[in-house]
Amino acid sequence: MTKIEFDLEERTAKFAEDSRDYFNKLPKTLSNLKYADQGIRSSGSSAANYIEANEALSKKDFYMRIKIVKKETKESRLWLRLSEPNPDQEAEKKKLIQEATELTKIFSAILKSNK
Numbered sequence: 001m002t003k004i005e006f007d008l009e010e011r012t013a014k015f016a017e018d019s020r021d022y023f024n025k026l027p028k029t030l031s032n033l034k035y036a037d038q039g040i041r042s043s044g045s046s047a048a049n050y051i052e053a054n055e056a057l058s059k060k061d062f063y064m065r066i067k068i069v070k071k072e073t074k075e076s077r078l079w080l081r082l083s084e085p086n087p088d089q090e091a092e093k094k095k096l097i098q099e100a101t102e103l104t105k106i107f108s109a110i111l112k113s114n115k
Contacts, residue, residue: 008106009054012047012069015099019043019076022092026085039079046072046103063114070107076100 020043023036046069053065077100085093 009047009051012050012073012103015073015076015096015103016040016043016047018099019080019096022080022085022089022096023083025089026083029084031082032084035079035083039076039083042072042075042079046076059114063111066107066110066114070104070111073100073103073107077104 020040023032023039026032026036049065049068049072053062053069056062056065077097080093080097080100083093
């Protein structure tokens with residue numbers, strides 16, 4: 001049984017690392033190069049902005065950072081979806097899309113509870 005990670009700083013950082021590794025292994029087509037660039041940026045931004053949210057100067061600042069994290073995580077999911085992996089990467093792609101979906105739901109719940 002796998003342990004579910006509840007430390008969101010660690011979880012978002014791992015998502016960014018795993019996304020980077022996935023995108024770097026994609027076939028080097030013109031579209032994949034563009035999707036990889038955007039996917040690496042948005043997944044890394046999710047992790048960085050979550051760290052920023054934890055250091056927020058006010059509740060309003062926290063709320064705005066979490067909104068950015070949610071937006072960047074949703075964007076990451078799009079670049080993952082659009083990517084065209086090798087057949088042996090399909091399972092990894094699905095796993096990353098699932099993680100992006102779960103993180104988006106978590107950040108949506110955080111936003112709802114902080115209104």
